Amino acid sequence: MKWTCEQTELYLTDYLDGALADDLRHAFDAHVNACDRCTPLVSGVTHALSGLRALPELETPPRLVYNILDATLGPRETVTGWAAVRAWIRGVASPRFAYGSLSLAATFLMIVTASGFNWKKPRLADLAPSNIYRNTNRQAHLAYARGTKYVSDLRVVYEIQSRLRQDNELPTNNEGTVPESSPQKEPGRTDGTSPSTPRQQNRANDANPSLQVLAEELPVLSTRLCFVLSEGRTR
């Protein structure tokens, strides 16, 4: 196909828009690659287009919309004085704003309280972020230590209770083997009571010193253990 420089100019837009048929495109390319006049033309237009498309979209001037609205709808009514205050309060009193404020206040209170802030004697220094962090860290360590102590106390109490239960179960089993119709009489005993077996008595005597040691070590449990020990002695 015979292609001329005039045809290049004529079909340039279609070529750049990708709207040229394949055979025309090939003829276009073949001519442009060989023509000293058309090569700079096509590259120049391509570069001009890329420059055009790189132009930024400008922002609307800030007053333009208001000026247009003022010119078409008339100046807007501005609220002043008490009406403005009432309008502001209406905005603040909206449920959305109120819920947001309440949740924010609750979160703040929780954080400050958790940090150990003294509400009876408030100090401004306690609200400093470094102090809040230090106090919160201290409170967390205290809570952990208390929890650990409580768990270990419970473990000791449970151990004592299980030992006592074990000791109480032993004579009951022995007594069960003895028939009721033939009560065992002990020589030299005239009050008719049935004391513990010697083995049980020995066990109780063995447990009491260890419980006394535990009671001395744990002042919290001393009252309860004293009661347990006194019960053990009376048996």
Place this chain on the structure above:
Amino acid sequence: MEQDAQLVQQCLQGDGSAWEELVRRHSRRIFNICYRFTGNRTEAEDLSQDVFLRVYRTLGSYRSAHGGFATWMTSVTRNLLIDHYRRTKRDRITDSLDDAMPVVENKQSSARRPDEQALLGELSQQVQSALTRLSPELREAVILRDLQQLEYSEIQTVLEVPEGTVKSRINRGRIELARILQQMGVRPS
């Protein structure tokens, strides 16, 4: 597009908020067309305001069957820009003598407001300067096609010329722009 037609109907029934919505939706596009055509921010702002005033007054003449609201607004903008161009032609005759000299052109460019200088990069400024040196019919065709990305059929509606003429103007506009940029020693990357 349907939303625009609905807003227009609401405007015609006296709904001020619908008009406000229309202004907010289209003000940026109209301002950009005006700025690219005139190359002057203040003139573009005044012209944009005039466009919306005219649209507001002639809103009743808009028919959605004849095309989109945006295209109709672009037609109004184009007519106002051409009117403005003709009105200020005498002022530009003296300017055109200066335009022939590249040094003076650069001086004009550097006399822009500082915010404009910051807004446009050096290359953008040069392309904008070249764009404003195109003839108005080529300029409007290039702006609508290459900056506003309008289809040929929409440009045909806006310019009220056959599609062949639209293509021819765009083609000539692009070639002319490349020549002006070359004369200015600019090779956009």
